[in-house]
Amino acid sequence: MTDFRLDPRLAADTVTVLDLPLSRLLAMRGVDHPWVILVPRRPDLVELLDLAPDDRAALSAEIDRVAAALRAQTGAHKLNVGALGNVVSQLHVHVIARFRDDPAWPHPVWGRPAVRPIDAATLEAFVADLRARLA
Amino acid sequence: MTDFRLDPRLAADTVTVLDLPLSRLLAMRGVDHPWVILVPRRPDLVELLDLAPDDRAALSAEIDRVAAALRAQTGAHKLNVGALGNVVSQLHVHVIARFRDDPAWPHPVWGRPAVRPIDAATLEAFVADLRARLA
Numbered sequence: 001m002t003d004f005r006l007d008p009r010l011a012a013d014t015v016t017v018l019d020l021p022l023s024r025l026l027a028m029r030g031v032d033h034p035w036v037i038l039v040p041r042r043p044d045l046v047e048l049l050d051l052a053p054d055d056r057a058a059l060s061a062e063i064d065r066v067a068a069a070l071r072a073q074t075g076a077h078k079l080n081v082g083a084l085g086n087v088v089s090q091l092h093v094h095v096i097a098r099f100r101d102d103p104a105w106p107h108p109v110w111g112r113p114a115v116r117p118i119d120a121a122t123l124e125a126f127v128a129d130l131r132a133r134l135a
Numbered sequence: 136m137t138d139f140r141l142d143p144r145l146a147a148d149t150v151t152v153l154d155l156p157l158s159r160l161l162a163m164r165g166v167d168h169p170w171v172i173l174v175p176r177r178p179d180l181v182e183l184l185d186l187a188p189d190d191r192a193a194l195s196a197e198i199d200r201v202a203a204a205l206r207a208q209t210g211a212h213k214l215n216v217g218a219l220g221n222v223v224s225q226l227h228v229h230v231i232a233r234f235r236d237d238p239a240w241p242h243p244v245w246g247r248p249a250v251r252p253i254d255a256a257t258l259e260a261f262v263a264d265l266r267a268r269l270a
Contacts, residue, residue: 047214049203060195068184078224079182082217086233086241089213098221106221110243 003043007090010039015123018131022058023093025066025134027127032104032114034074034097034126038062045091048083059093067095069133073126084110138178142225145174150258153266157193158228160201160269162262167239167249169209169232169261173197180226183218194228202230204268208261219245 006024014026014037023038040059045051051059067079076097083093096109103115118126141159149161149172158173175194180186186194202214211232218228231244238250253261 047202047206048216049199049206049214056195056199057192060191064184064191067182071182071184078219078221079184080217080219080221081183082215082219082243084213084215084217084243086213086215086243108217108219108221108243108245 004041005043006039007088007092009088010037010090010092015127017127018134020062020065020134022055023062025130027123027130029123030114030117031109032116032118033099033102033109034070034076034118035109036066036070036095036130038066038093038095040091046085046089047091050091063093063095066134069130070095070097073129073133080108082108082110139176140178141174142223142227144223145172145225145227150262152262153269155197155200155269157190158197160265162258162265164255164258165249165252166244167251167253168234168237168244169205169211169253170244171201171205171230171265173201173228173230175226181220181224182226185226198228198230201269204265205230205232208264208268215243217243217245 010026014028017025017027023040026037028035040055042055063081071079074097077100078098080096080098098105104112145161149163152160152162158175161172163170175190198216206214209232212235213233215231215233233240239247
């Protein structure tokens with residue numbers, strides 16, 4: 001794990017929730033939705049295909065673990081899970097809690113400006129709660 | 136598998152590539168990009184979390200198998216993988232070949248009208264080639 005470095009843009013856009021066995025879990029700032037990102041702590045990953053088989057299995061398990069916690073925490077109507085990487089190439093997986101009355105529903109949220117961004121105190125409480133659920 | 140029924144909207148928007156051990160693989164019509172969709176052939180699935188553990192592992196393996204074939208076939212610059220389901224609730228996973236000069240780059244492609252949609256003959260040849268790679 002010595003060569004892992006978080007992409008500076010991901011670092012700037014997020015706060016850290018905690019480190020899972022494989023992935024660093026981040027929470028997005030300045031967005032409308034509870035939105036977290038898993039970044040496997042391995043160097044030089046771009047595609048899911050770049051993961052070693054054991055790490056690929058671990059990432060799927062961590063996605064599900066985070067998604068279950070996020071749904072339990074937020075009561076999300078739908079989870080959106082995606083690995084895109086068109087802008088930030090470092091492999092990262094979005095897990096987003098969606099609601100039928102959220103500002104972007106039913107569209108995807110990537111690339112849309114926030115309409116009612118989560119304020120700093122709400123984000124801090126969200127992160128603390130999610131961290132406790134996953135610790 | 137007796138109770139699996141493909142959502143009518145997914146059926147209308149796609150052509151079938153082939154059945155993998157777990158998933159039906161579909162190719163989207165009328166879009167700008169080589170774009171395929173995996174639908175696990177199990178009834179009543181909405182979230183990745185709804186899959187039994189063995190099926191979840193099988194789906195991850197099938198996503199990677201399809202993604203590798205799609206990249207080899209198309210020379211994609213980036214793969215976009217996502218499970219959204221805000222419009223069609225039946226669990227389905229998109230795998231999309233993206234190019235730095237494609238009409239939507241670097242934005243996600245969901246919900247965008249096609250600019251230069253793949254014509255029917257090109258789609259047919261794409262599906263036949265992908266089917267051969269995965270058979």
